[in-house]
Amino acid sequence: MPLPDYFEDFEIGTTQKFGRYHVTREEILEFAEKYDPQPFHLSDEAAAKTLFGSLCASGWHTCAMAMRMIVGNMTGGGKGTLGSPGINELRWTRPVFPGDTLRMESTIIDKKESRSRPEIGTVYMQNKVFNQNDELVMSNQPMVMFRKRNPG
Amino acid sequence: MPLPDYFEDFEIGTTQKFGRYHVTREEILEFAEKYDPQPFHLSDEAAAKTLFGSLCASGWHTCAMAMRMIVGNMTGGGKGTLGSPGINELRWTRPVFPGDTLRMESTIIDKKESRSRPEIGTVYMQNKVFNQNDELVMSNQPMVMFRKRNPG
Numbered sequence: 001m002p003l004p005d006y007f008e009d010f011e012i013g014t015t016q017k018f019g020r021y022h023v024t025r026e027e028i029l030e031f032a033e034k035y036d037p038q039p040f041h042l043s044d045e046a047a048a049k050t051l052f053g054s055l056c057a058s059g060w061h062t063c064a065m066a067m068r069m070i071v072g073n074m075t076g077g078g079k080g081t082l083g084s085p086g087i088n089e090l091r092w093t094r095p096v097f098p099g100d101t102l103r104m105e106s107t108i109i110d111k112k113e114s115r116s117r118p119e120i121g122t123v124y125m126q127n128k129v130f131n132q133n134d135e136l137v138m139s140n141q142p143m144v145m146f147r148k149r150n151p152g
Numbered sequence: 153m154p155l156p157d158y159f160e161d162f163e164i165g166t167t168q169k170f171g172r173y174h175v176t177r178e179e180i181l182e183f184a185e186k187y188d189p190q191p192f193h194l195s196d197e198a199a200a201k202t203l204f205g206s207l208c209a210s211g212w213h214t215c216a217m218a219m220r221m222i223v224g225n226m227t228g229g230g231k232g233t234l235g236s237p238g239i240n241e242l243r244w245t246r247p248v249f250p251g252d253t254l255r256m257e258s259t260i261i262d263k264k265e266s267r268s269r270p271e272i273g274t275v276y277m278q279n280k281v282f283n284q285n286d287e288l289v290m291s292n293q294p295m296v297m298f299r300k301r302n303p304g
Contacts, residue, residue, distance in 0.1 A: 031216075034216075034220070035216035035217065035219050035220045036216070036219045036220065036223060037220075037223055038223055038226075038233060038235075040235065050234055050235065051234055051235070051297075052235065058216075058219070059235070059236060060212065060215050060216045060219050061216075063212050063215065064183075064186075064187035064188070064210075064212045064213075064216065065187065067187050067188045067210070067212050068186070068187045068188065068189075071188060071189055071190055074190075081190060082202055082203055083190075083192065083202065083203070083204065083211070083244075084211060084244060085243060085244060085245075086241070086242050086243035086244055087239075087242040088240065088241060088242070089238070089240060090238050090239040090240070090242060091237060091238035092235075092236060092237060092238055093237075145203075
């Protein structure tokens with residue numbers, strides 16, 4: 001079941017499982033060179049001197065790959081989505097390595113109608129990203145604004 | 153003054169100002185096509201129907217651009233940095249538009265030695281990203297692990 005388009009259709013307590021993102025060494029390097037050129041994201045030698053052990057993806061790259069899986073799971077390409085005011089408790093729990101395949105689980109933990117804008121509501125989610133060994137690599141709690149199908 | 157390399161050198165209460173990142177329409181589209189292809193990140197027409205008004209950068213792209221400014225501000229290219237276990241209270245407060253120029257302010261809000269690993273400490277920061285009109289576009293509170301110069 002894909003992500004609903006409208007605020008009314010989100011049901012607190014439901015969990016969706018979706019996504020499949022294969023992480024390549026080339027993409028890890030491309031992202032890191034552009035946005036996060038810390039040594040341990042650029043070479044196995046530098047990463048070996050850290051807690052990571054070998055080359056791993058920038059945490060922001062993991063966020064970006066998760067977003068791509070989320071958009072791929074939107075019903076109508078995100079017709080009702082109005083963007084996000086923010087994220088709580090973002091945690092990078094394990095490194096993401098070249099060759100990993102990521103997937104997601106997203107649980108609706110709360111939803112609130114806007115008081116000032118009757119056409120909008122905010123959905124609170126708990127998102128988790130796992131690797132191919134079912135190890136949690138990232139979790140966070142996004143707030144996402146959605147249009148109502150029937151405003152007011 | 154750039155970001156220190158070692159845990160001992162971070163001083164609670166100090167604020168650094170740094171970075172200059174010019175945001176192009178091409179880069180916004182390139183990031184969005186790859187990682188966040190929601191309609192309002194891909195066309196002015198779709199964005200006009202949202203709260204954003206016109207094409208704006210993915211929030212994750214803003215995170216990535218901020219990370220690039222942070223790495224550019226590291227003393228020795230991040231010799232002492234060991235990565236981040238996570239981020240608290242990430243907020244996207246205003247859209248980032250093509251043509252914007254971003255800059256950062258980073259305040260050290262706390263630091264704690266690791267109990268289990270005497271060679272490591274965690275630094276807690278409040279990061280803010282501003283546009284060329286000194287409007288806050290993003291804020292967050294990263295936790296970053298650093299090596300100690302003198303372990304134990």
